[in-house]
Amino acid sequence: MFPTIEVFGREIGMYGICVAVGLLLCGFVGTLLAKKFGIVFEDFIIVFMAALIGLFLFAHIVYAMTNIPLIIVAFKYIDKLWFKPFMTLIGQAVGGMVFYGGFIGGGLGIVIYTHFSKLMKRENVLDVYAVLIPLFHTFGRIGCFLAGCCYGIESEFGFTVHNNHINPSVNDVNRLPIQLIEAGCNLIIFFVILWLFKNAVMQDRLVYLYMLIYPPVRFTLEFFRGDEYRGIYFGLSTSQWISIGLVIFSIAMLIRYHIKHKTPAIQEERTE
Template structure:
């Protein structure tokens, strides 16, 4: 598995390249769909950059929270930025930063929240492809034909057949994006596309965790990500029902 592409004197790292492609594709998707919905293009750009900034902070903060016991043993973890990013923290941080931005700009958040979440899933699909090239977020050992063997990974065990959980996650993220776009086309009530993302992603992440074998922290028999997934799915269901009630009552969120 290759992690770098060299074109003359320039080296492209596949992980970073996939992340960049995902961000760019997500932005273009939001701009195109936002224009059809009459949403403010400047606000979309603002949300995009705030989401990146908030997401980066959220990824790191949630990692610190999850790894408090290990950090107490080895404080050097705090400034080891090669590892230590939790996707859920990025999603939460990005959403909060976008909400604050919309409040500052006096724009309603929910229309943009619904607009952005399918694109977030699309970007995540590319991000997981980046994980595949890097070898992080790897799966359990297997004898199945459905496997990948890394040879030069700094993260996954090399020379061992592993379940390609990165590709499984990527396919799931692209599928979620497609389902959300189809659902959005039916013009659901405000907030319900975003709620759909929370439910679908939470369920998918809960399931994929059973097949992963990289260290992610645990609480009992469940990984920390599975515990968070349960909360996200529950929050998504509640959010969907609340938005349904508020829209039926004619309340403007």
């Protein structure tokens, strides 16, 4: 579609612009949501940075895990490729980002920061995180559509892209706009979790609820992805395996929460 635009003579990727817009909007919305828990702007922005660090680190780490053969080749020929060709290959091996890596990294960043900072409760911040993640992801997927990556299967319904020099494999084939479909699903998830947040439903557990809602959606949509190079193991993609893992994890955490916070009526019966 429109992978790049020209700004002051520089070619700027639309994907980067979408990510930046998503981050800014999440920062703004998060500041408003965090007020519910008495978290001031300055404290929120610091924990937002902690989440951002984790997000970027782990998004790249998980991406690199799908490019291990390339990294091995780069190091195998390091003496012949040193310096710029080697750095170029390594840059390409780790330069991409995987959403699930970012999601897990962002959550870890919050957990680690709130462990050391006593200014805010971890569960409160994770609730805000659960609202912001699908909002950010919506913009990320729109960016993917504009850049031409993470594209869909060949289909009668959809768009044909031409002359995409960033992702040439998408060119000249009518494809299902799976990125836009997923962006729409993420937007719906955002509004659902936002409503639950505002009405204090499933307080302290919204991130686990998100892990129950989004992974099955992602698991299904993965079957309509046309970019085969993202890694297939035993018939399922990397993201599908991670989806299964996250659902199991969220069920375990919700059961743990339920056991830890048994209703007062049950507790009274036991003491009688």
